[in-house]
Amino acid sequence: MNKLTKFYGLICDYIKEENVLLDEPIRNHTYTKLGGKADIFVTPETIEELQAVLRHAQELEIPVTILGSGSNVIVKDGGIRGITVGMGKLTSITASGNVISAQSGARIIDVSRMALEHSLSGLEFACGIPGSVGGALYMNAGAYGGQISDVLVMATAIDKHGTVRFFEKEELALGYRKSMFQGSDYIIVEAEFRLEEGDPERIKAKMDELTEARESKQPLEYPSCGSVFKRPPGYFAGKLIQDSNLQGKRIGGAEVSKKHAGFIVNIDHATSSDYLKLIEVVRDTVKKKYDVELETEVIVLGED
Incomplete structure (x- = not known):
């Protein structure tokens, strides 16, 4: 029994079989519609399931690749060896006062829409960014004069052993299209944004303006x-x-x-x-x- 077969048998005790795919074409999960096959493509639905994936991968010494929404990546034609984790089912978004918390697989567009629903300003710039929350934080994504670091408060991540750690914004070395997470073993699982109370009509007008600009130019x-x-x-x-x-x-x-x-x-x-x-x-x-x-x-x- 090889390592991947053993991993498959173990992880199906934790994760639904339909969320553990063998020889999955990555082009099905990228915005470019490019990419070869992943040996195993796993889409955990909870943080605990993700921790189980990482724990068993570590035990079996199988490499793990994290894929967010696939909006800002090119996967080569030979595909990805080992385990590829798709974060697309970790999509919870909650609002409390002027703070929005979102799991890393949620679309940053949907977070901006949640902000509008709660009359919160600060994420209008993100209304056209096609990536996930995790990807947006990983790259400190930005558009139209705004960027994630403007509104981020803290992030939750786990290491390759599945251990949870909380990071304050100041620890993340956020710069132009970069963060501490690049080149690290940490996997972003949640981000928290602090916004300002605003006029929903003005917020919506700004989002409509930016959406029109994006659609007309891109x-x-x-x-x-x-x-x-x-x-x-x-x-x-x-x-x-x-x-x-x-x-x-x-x-x-x-x-x-x-x-x-x-x-x-x-x-x-x-x-x-x-x-x-x-x-x-x-x-x-x-x-x-x-x-x-x-x-x-x-x-x-x-x-x-």
């Missing part, structure tokens, strides 16, 4: 991983790419969006290899033309 009609590159100091990545005449540049089924140059879209059954090759073409071209190094915002997982 290529939402195609699968994509969102904005591919971080903003280089003193520049806008999309403008540099546009001025390099790269809009419409295509490798396989991946294309630099003609609508917004900061996006690479899957227009015709692209592979992850198509995507990654096109990213390198864009980086090389901008470097040669403007001597600006574009740093990717998207996270790359898996094997070739």
Whole structure:
């Protein structure tokens, strides 16, 4: 009996069998609709189930990869070995006074809508961010002048042994598209946001304005991983790419969006290899033309 078979037998004592999938195509779980297969894809419904996954994986020395909503990742064509944990069923959102708590699998868009329902202001900027709460905190996601660190109070995470730890905002080293969680063994399971009381009509008007701006400027009609590159100091990545005449540049089924140059879209059954090759073409071209190094915002997982 190999380790994965043993893990499957153990974890099905804790988690419904329909939430433990073998050889699951990752493209079913990413916004790009790309990615090979996960050996085992597990979607825990509670923190306790997640702890059981981590405990047994640790005992059997099987690697674990965490996948949030799949909005800001490219999974390579060879897929992911070991156990992939999808956080998409940990979606509880609660409000108390001017504080909203949300599990990491909840969509940050839904948290912004909960804020509106309770006449709370501060998360309007997040109304169009397609990722999960965990992913948004992991990247300190932002848009339209706001970012997660503006409203975050604390985070709850667990380590690879399943031990829970609480982090104050000041401990998280939040910066532009970065946090302490990058490169750490901690897995975000919940975030707490403190907002301000506001006028619901004004909050809704702002959200409507930002939604319209997003829909008019971004290529939402195609699968994509969102904005591919971080903003280089003193520049806008999309403008540099546009001025390099790269809009419409295509490798396989991946294309630099003609609508917004900061996006690479899957227009015709692209592979992850198509995507990654096109990213390198864009980086090389901008470097040669403007001597600006574009740093990717998207996270790359898996094997070739």
